[in-house]
Amino acid sequence: MSIQAIIFDAYGTLFDVYSIGALAERLFPGKGAAVAELWRDKQIEYTRLRTLSNTYKPFWEVTQDALVFCCRKLGLPLTLDAQTQLMGQYAKLQAFPENLGVLQSLKSEGLKLAILSNGNPEMLDAVVRAAGMDGLFTQVLSVHSVQKFKTAPEAYQLGPDMLGVAARDTLFVSSNGWDICGAAWFGFRTFWVNRSAAPLEELGVTPNGEGRTLDDVRRHVAQQA
């Protein structure tokens, strides 16, 4: 059966997180890249630790905790103003330039489109609106409703449950290699938007498709039809 629904990861896949590093560089000259990298690593680590131990709290708060740890570790003073600016950046990320066109085209072909993200609903609402993507998605799904972050199966299960399409007929699209592995283990078809030309994770998973931008998703879907 051909693909009936496409579920997109949000941060890094649809929305460009580059501006976070750029702002960090303005706030902490010479340290922007280190802040952006450690902040992101800790953010993801904390989602996993909280999911493993059933100590969920919303992604916004986890992200803030990760920023506090990151600055403490790097010996950088985090003023309330800097914290507010950096966190606020998450609410107004830009979409990658090709995205709007690709999403409109896929939607016009009758595919159900959705987002499935670790972000809590308020964060996702804000970023979808800021990127001008209102109305393109059948569902904007947040793991908040199951209180477990990706890559917990309960998080991915939101896709079939809320879209009414089986995982095997759904293409899961992410720029994060680990997200692709979790989604494939869950049972989705997968497409890896490998924007940074990273090596494949050594987890025994090969995505069904791989490319560099969302344009490659359109090509992949056309080939499967």
Next chain:
Amino acid sequence: MSIQAIIFDAYGTLFDVYSIGALAERLFPGKGAAVAELWRDKQIEYTRLRTLSNTYKPFWEVTQDALVFCCRKLGLPLTLDAQTQLMGQYAKLQAFPENLGVLQSLKSEGLKLAILSNGNPEMLDAVVRAAGMDGLFTQVLSVHSVQKFKTAPEAYQLGPDMLGVAARDTLFVSSNGWDICGAAWFGFRTFWVNRSAAPLEELGVTPNGEGRTLDDVRRHVAQQA
């Protein structure tokens, strides 16, 4: 009630992983630190992803997968000989110099001592023997029997189940901040052997005690008696 049992993490807590970085530096001059750090990060990441998705495989294999990824990512050629040497190092790690004396002293006070590690039984047997620690532990517990890595509660549950001592009467000792958080969330008393003077994780957990070496564990236990 006072502490009746002490459970130790293995790698980095009892056994010094420094020699792994030193060997990596000999094999990949100028890159030893980067290899050791990325290898370790990936090893831990893979244990979490496999636990979240119920795709367990033994720590030895996960460690090997992480090494393969690490060298691919850093653009380093991993010969079979280098791989064998690096993996073999895990079987013959030295204990930190203070450990034998501290363990013997704690044991002589009638405390039950155990190891609880992500390592599979074969790895743990080899490293305990190499460090001359045979006979010091009531139990050497591997998560292999529950097929979930730390920080899953099922992994920590091995402690109370196999030692017959409640978590609240057990001190869990680790050099890994994340392990301390998982153990505290599970219900253990915790002591963080913060060998690298790392900042506390921003996860809402404060260990019951903290020090720099295993000698500090002895002092902490004496104070609780």
